[in-house]
Amino acid sequence: MAEMLAEYLSPEGYTVELxxxxxxxxxxxKEGGLVLIILDVMLPDRNGMGVLHEIRQSSRIPVIMLTxxxxxxxxxxxxxxxxxxxxxxxxxx
Numbered sequence: 001m002a003e004m005l006a007e008y009l010s011p012e013g014y015t016v017e018l019x020x021x022x023x024x025x026x027x028x029x030k031e032g033g034l035v036l037i038i039l040d041v042m043l044p045d046r047n048g049m050g051v052l053h054e055i056r057q058s059s060r061i062p063v064i065m066l067t068x069x070x071x072x073x074x075x076x077x078x079x080x081x082x083x084x085x086x087x088x089x090x091x092x093x
Contacts, residue, residue: 001040001066001068002018002020002040003018005038006018017034020043020044021043021044021045021046022043022045022046022048022050022051023045023046025037025039025043025051026051026054026055029055029059029061034061035061035062036061036062036063036064037055037061037062037063037064038063038064038066039051039052039055039063039064039065039066040065040066040067041065041066041067042067042068048065048067049065052065
């Protein structure tokens with residue numbers, strides 16, 4: 001999924017940096033300079049919701065949560081006020 005997002009966003013002028021683990025992503029966040037995080041709920045080393053909680057301890061950077069699993073929605077914190085979108089597909093134009 002990460003590569004697909006990079007493939008769509010890069011031609012639109014966005015600089016995309018990929019981190020494949022929570023540890024790598026959190027280390028990159030500490031370096032600074034990011035304006036948005038697209039965070040997968042299911043990471044190989046940690047749960048994305050836990051990573052979001054850790055991010056919120058020190059940053060208010062916008063985070064878009066992605067998942068391909070609908071049951072992950074049930075673990076969203078009660079204070080989540082943003083709309084939640086589930087599932088997505090790509091359309092080849």
